[in-house]
Amino acid sequence: MRIDIEDLAKTYDNGQPALHPLRLSLPSGALVALLGPSGSGKTTLLRLLGGLETPSAGQVRFDGVAATGLSVQERRAGFVFQHYALFRHMTVFENIAYGLRARPRRTRPARAEIDRRVHRLLALIRLPEIGPRYPAQLSGGQRQRVALARALAIEPRMLLLDEPFGALDAQVRKELRRSLRQIHEATGLTTLFVTHDQDEAMELADLVVVMSMGRIEQIGPPAEIRARPATAFVRAFLTA
Numbered sequence: 001m002r003i004d005i006e007d008l009a010k011t012y013d014n015g016q017p018a019l020h021p022l023r024l025s026l027p028s029g030a031l032v033a034l035l036g037p038s039g040s041g042k043t044t045l046l047r048l049l050g051g052l053e054t055p056s057a058g059q060v061r062f063d064g065v066a067a068t069g070l071s072v073q074e075r076r077a078g079f080v081f082q083h084y085a086l087f088r089h090m091t092v093f094e095n096i097a098y099g100l101r102a103r104p105r106r107t108r109p110a111r112a113e114i115d116r117r118v119h120r121l122l123a124l125i126r127l128p129e130i131g132p133r134y135p136a137q138l139s140g141g142q143r144q145r146v147a148l149a150r151a152l153a154i155e156p157r158m159l160l161l162d163e164p165f166g167a168l169d170a171q172v173r174k175e176l177r178r179s180l181r182q183i184h185e186a187t188g189l190t191t192l193f194v195t196h197d198q199d200e201a202m203e204l205a206d207l208v209v210v211m212s213m214g215r216i217e218q219i220g221p222p223a224e225i226r227a228r229p230a231t232a233f234v235r236a237f238l239t240a
């Protein structure tokens with residue numbers, strides 16, 4: 001799905017603009033990194049796209065259709081957060097199936113279809129055997145993979161990931177980068193992930209959006225941003 005953002009802005013109750021009006025067009029199927037220091041507005045932008053926050057101004061279009069007024073459910077985003085609490089009292093299988101089982105009967109897939117989908121997703125995250133386990137019986141990296149599978153189960157139109165690997169150690173992060181790349185290739189979903197780790201952004205993304213103080217400093221493929229930083233901020237951020 002193509003995403004067009006037009007003069008989108010957000011000011012929270014404290015009156016400080018978290019996001020100044022910004023424009024951004026993301027082609028369908030892109031793997032996009034939102035890169036920037038703490039407080040630069042990455043999470044705010046992601047939450048606005050997912051419908052978890054209401055913008056103060058501006059428009060969002062999905063495949064050219066106005067989406068600003070759509071609810072979270074209507075937007076059909078798959079979310080993964082840094083500390084995405086899986087339901088502790090549910091098995092991995094039940095966690096992944098949750099979004100499908102929670103649907104009204106009219107749109108809920110049959111039990112056999114839910115089974116098939118969950119098994120397909122467990123294969124996709126390369127953990128085919130862990131369906132019966134509980135979250136407490138998984139490593140941190142495995143939990144985040146299950147969170148990815150859970151986000152994919154509802155057949156989202158886009159994936160929104162906020163520092164999905166932030167709490168993991170360096171080795172596991174690298175493994176999960178490969179998983180995300182592979183999942184992205186398998187699903188073709190337009191995917192935005194937030195990170196303040198430039199290596200992660202550069203290694204994974206087709207398109208990097210560098211943010212600072214609620215503004216976009218530069219948008220481009222990793223090689224271009226490395227070769228031609230557009231602003232003093234980007235240059236300093238990349239060498240930091």
Ligand SMILES: Nc1ncnc2c1ncn2[C@@H]1O[C@H](COP(=O)(O)OP(=O)(O)OP(=O)(O)O)[C@@H](O)[C@H]1O
Nearest residue numbers: 012013014018037038039040041042043044045196
């Ligand atoms: N619910 C809120 N109410 C008031 N201000 C907020 C709220 N959420 C975020 N902000 C402010 O908006 C600005 C952008 O925050 P945001 O969480 O989008 O940054 P971020 O880039 O995700 O930072 P981090 O890397 O620390 O997660 C910050 O100044 C923050 O304090």
Ligand SMILES: [Mg+2]
Nearest residue numbers: 042043044194
């Ligand atoms: Mg954040």
